[in-house]
Amino acid sequence: MMTPSDPETGAASPDAEPTDVGVAIPAAGIGSRMGRRKKAFLELGGEPLLRRTLEPFLAHDRVVSIAIALPAEESGRPPGWLVGLDPRIRWVAGGVTRLHSVRAAITALDVRAEVILVHDGARPLVSREIIDRCLRVADRGEGAVAGWPSVDTLKEVDSAGQILATPRREALWRAQTPQAFPRQLLLDAYRKALDDGVTATDDSALFARVGGRVRMVEGAPWNLKVTHPEDLEVAELLFRLRNGPTGGEPR
Numbered sequence: 001m002m003t004p005s006d007p008e009t010g011a012a013s014p015d016a017e018p019t020d021v022g023v024a025i026p027a028a029g030i031g032s033r034m035g036r037r038k039k040a041f042l043e044l045g046g047e048p049l050l051r052r053t054l055e056p057f058l059a060h061d062r063v064v065s066i067a068i069a070l071p072a073e074e075s076g077r078p079p080g081w082l083v084g085l086d087p088r089i090r091w092v093a094g095g096v097t098r099l100h101s102v103r104a105a106i107t108a109l110d111v112r113a114e115v116i117l118v119h120d121g122a123r124p125l126v127s128r129e130i131i132d133r134c135l136r137v138a139d140r141g142e143g144a145v146a147g148w149p150s151v152d153t154l155k156e157v158d159s160a161g162q163i164l165a166t167p168r169r170e171a172l173w174r175a176q177t178p179q180a181f182p183r184q185l186l187l188d189a190y191r192k193a194l195d196d197g198v199t200a201t202d203d204s205a206l207f208a209r210v211g212g213r214v215r216m217v218e219g220a221p222w223n224l225k226v227t228h229p230e231d232l233e234v235a236e237l238l239f240r241l242r243n244g245p246t247g248g249e250p251r
């Protein structure tokens with residue numbers, strides 16, 4: 001498949017020591033489109049969804065630190081399965097918006113982490129391959145966003161449903177997470193965004209505001225975000241497909 005960037009060619013020199021990676025996981029949403037059920041604690045494949053999300057990061061040998069932004073009540077008394085799950089994990093109270101939650105998580109990460117991955121707690125099907133595609137770009141000093149080309153034509157509409165614009169579909173990708181960034185520039189981006197009162201939901205847009213270059217890398221159509229109740233049913237089917245008798249990633 002054609003991708004707008006080819007992270008394979010931009011890999012760091014094979015002799016370079018791989019840098020340490022930190023993972024910031026915003027998981028403090030209140031699940032307003034999920035009947036106010038906190039998504040992180042719903043079950044997927046018989047385990048809490050957040051635990052499924054953590055698995056490929058915990059299995060990654062470059063990950064030295066993981067900070068999870070939890071809903072305020074849970075951050076004071078985290079669930080038993082999370083406490084003692086892995087010494088690299090710490091948790092913080094999330095904020096009123098995703099932006100505040102990510103900021104709390106990235107500032108709680110171990111300072112050894114030179115590259116930071118930001119990944120939605122509600123995207124439990126992320127794979128090692130997607131994570132590594134993002135890291136290959138961040139390793140050379142740029143930002144990376146996992147995404148997938150839009151198969152639908154997207155319309156810009158006003159509040160009355162009037163169509164305002166039809167952007168060229170070939171140029172449109174759906175942004176997913178993980179997104180990966182060099183640490184210091186990401187911290188600067190968040191500080192500046194909060195100082196300026198910016199309310200973007202996308203980390204890469206904040207990174208670009210402070211002059212960072214950002215590339216799209218190939219995510220996957222099945223790297224979905226559990227937002228509505230039906231998404232959980234689809235995620236469960238995909239999870240079973242991946243972990244079924246044939247193994248591998250769902251196609």
Ligand code: C5P
Nearest residue numbers: 026027028029096097098101120121122
């Ligand atoms: O609400 P949205 O779908 O954008 O949420 C994406 C991720 O951000 C979810 O994992 C959610 O838990 C998290 N989030 C957060 N703090 C908020 C709002 C959302 O950590 N205040």
